[in-house]
Amino acid sequence: MSDVEDDFMCEEEEDYGLEYSEDSNSEPDVDLENQYYNSKALKEDDPNAALASFQKVLDLEGGEKGEWGFKALKQMIKINFKLGNYKEMMVRYKQLLxxxxxxxxxxxxxxxxxxILDYISTSKNMELLQDFYETTLDALKDAKNDRLWFKTNTKLGKLYxxxxxxxKLAKILKQLHQxxxxxxxxxxxxxxxxxLEIYALEIQMYTAQKNNKKLKTLYEQSLHIKSAIPHPLIMGVIRECGGKMHLREGEFEKAHTDFFEAFKNYDESGSPRRTTCLKYLVLANMxxxxxxxxxxxxxxxxxKNDPEILAMTNLVSSYQNNDINEFETILKQNRKNIMDDPFIREHIE
Known part of the structure; x- marks a missing residue:
């Protein structure tokens, strides 16, 4: 089970407070509660039966929206996502909103x-994700929830x-900046x-477009923000893009520093980009x-002995020894590990 899925499931167990005011003397609806937990017991062995059972929670609500209906809809979204019933999942998500x-x-x-956003974001279906994020943003227009609006917009921007x-990304960035x-x-x-989250997204865009002029301005601005406690993944992105910018400008020592900082941040956040940045570090070193x-x-x-890294270090070693035959042999044997990366290819070809 993925961490995201685990978080999603653990969250269901937390009591976000079925909040009843003291003066209303209201009690949790036992029928709704029982129906919810009976439905939940079905979801692993018979997800379709669980969906039908969760629907009964909504039926029991009788149009009076409450906590148990909300929780039932969350489960229905999750089950439909796992079953690949994306159309029905969106219907239920709109209902939940x-x-x-x-x-x-x-x-x-x-x-x-x-x-839910984190859970659905694991999908590789870009059309689904776009629909999901745009639906969320539409619902948030009236909700005035700035944090959720910001998070959803950054996810949509990353998708673009x-x-x-x-x-489309530029339009999102403009809204985020405002x-x-x-x-x-x-x-x-x-x-x-x-x-810093906005800068990281914008810096990635300018790196992909090879717009070094705008990239340099943003990169320097991002390093001067002292009031933030950024996620190491965000700093990894910023330093990686800084390293690429410096390398393209022939500032190899600055590139070396940035790639090492990016590697450390990615390593701290557990991102697989750490291996890529180590390859860039070896390239800058060369x-x-x-x-x-x-x-x-x-x-x-x-x-040091990671197969991808080893191929890169052997390549550098043959380059430093002026062994052209060895250099070409290593390239041929490890073309996927080395030359499939457009940034490395840009500097080796």
Whole structure:
């Protein structure tokens, strides 16, 4: 089970407080509660029966939206996603979004939608993701939930980046920037963490477009934000793009520093990009003609014998020894590991 799935499931067990006011003397509806837990017991062995059973929770509500209906819809979204019933999943998600205004607390709805967003974001179906994020944003227009709006928009922006749809990404970035500005139109440095997320997305776009002029300005701005506690993954993205920018400008030592910082951040966040950045570090090491072994560092040493890294270090070794035959042999044997990366290919060909 993935961490995201585990989080999604654990969240179901938490009591986000079936909140009943003292003066109303209301009690949890036992029939609804029993129906919900009976349905939940079915979902692993017979998901279709569970879906029908969760529908009964909604029927028992009789149009009065409440906590148990909200929880039932969350389960129905999850089951339909696992079964690949994406059309039905979207129907249920739109239904759930009608509950966020009055049926559950703001805190509960935010945590729930956050967990659903993270769960569905594991999909590789880009059309589904786009529909999902846009539906969420549409529902949030009236909800005035800035944090959820920001998170959903950054996910939609990342989707546009993955699809190389830079026009739509630019529009998202404009909206995100506006949400982090003061009344004077300047960056609100009190929102440093959000600003770094925006910069990371924008920096990736300019790196892909090879727009070094705009990239340099943004990169330097991002390093001057001191009010943030960024996720290491965000800093990994920023430093990786900085390394690429410096390498393209022939500033090999600066590139070397950035790739090493990117590697450490990716390593801390558990991102597979750490291996890619180590390859870039080896490349920068080769181009700066350094005699220092990048794997002498405590952080990089465990990856020294990784097959992908080994191919790259052997390539550099043959280059430094002026052994053209060995260089070409290694390239031929490890073409996928080395030359499939467009950035490495750009500097080796």
């Amino acid at each position: 009608t509950y966020i205004k009055s049926a559950v607390t703001r805190n509960h709805s935010e945590k729930s939608i956050n967990s 980046f993955d699809r190389s749809d830079f026009n 949400s982090c500005q003061t009344d004077d139109g300047e960056d609100d440095l009190k929102k440093g963490t959000q600003l 181009l700066m003609k350094s005699g220092i072994n990048p794997f002498d560092s405590q952080e990089a040493k465990p990856y």
